[in-house]
Amino acid sequence: DVKVTQSSRYLVKRTGEKVFLECVQDMDHENMFWYRQDPGLGLRLIYFSYDVKMKEKGDIPEGYSVSREKKERFSLILESASTNQTSMYLCASSPPTVTQYFGPGTRLTVL
Amino acid sequence: GQQLNQSPQSMFIQEGEDVSMNCTSSSIFNTWLWYKQDPGEGPVLLIALYKAGELTSNGRLTAQFGITRKDSFLNISASIPSDVGIYFCAGSSNTGNQFYFGTGTSLTVIP
Numbered sequence: 001d002v003k004v005t006q007s008s009r010y011l012v013k014r015t016g017e018k019v020f021l022e023c024v025q026d027m028d029h030e031n032m033f034w035y036r037q038d039p040g041l042g043l044r045l046i047y048f049s050y051d052v053k054m055k056e057k058g059d060i061p062e063g064y065s066v067s068r069e070k071k072e073r074f075s076l077i078l079e080s081a082s083t084n085q086t087s088m089y090l091c092a093s094s095p096p097t098v099t100q101y102f103g104p105g106t107r108l109t110v111l
Numbered sequence: 112g113q114q115l116n117q118s119p120q121s122m123f124i125q126e127g128e129d130v131s132m133n134c135t136s137s138s139i140f141n142t143w144l145w146y147k148q149d150p151g152e153g154p155v156l157l158i159a160l161y162k163a164g165e166l167t168s169n170g171r172l173t174a175q176f177g178i179t180r181k182d183s184f185l186n187i188s189a190s191i192p193s194d195v196g197i198y199f200c201a202g203s204s205n206t207g208n209q210f211y212f213g214t215g216t217s218l219t220v221i222p
Contacts, residue, residue: 100201
């Protein structure tokens, strides 16, 4: 079974804090993705990565950065959290056959 | 980024009824995926479709890849209470391995 894990299920941070969200997959997948999910807006792609140290901007990269130092780990960084970044964050990974597998999500609240 | 039109937005049905939902795109896709998301959890892959006209089943779920390659359909037969959740479609043209997601169909099953 494919397993994608995320470091926290729930996170509460203050405006201006630096926030790290971590995602780990155990299936040796090349591709990893970060999405945010908001009511009425569906899933929106923030960043994705095809390989170690590779990253590509998605549709809404502003205010976020990512890091992929190891194949199994993809981190999302909020340099200075703002209230409009309160959301559900979903990580996904996929093999070359393009099917995406999601983690359980991190619900982030920025106060 | 592109968003897919998914309908209906929500459904309230009696246990035992069949369910149909669909997803349309303005672009041609080479892959369609259907996911189910329970509250507070990440999406779980239900069915993957890779060929136009393909019809694939997973238990009581059946999905079809539309012949025009711009749409896909999901049917659930004989619904049960645990079918409750949000169902998402996702499509990809395989370019860059990016997926675009529908806004979801919220399914409520009344016992």
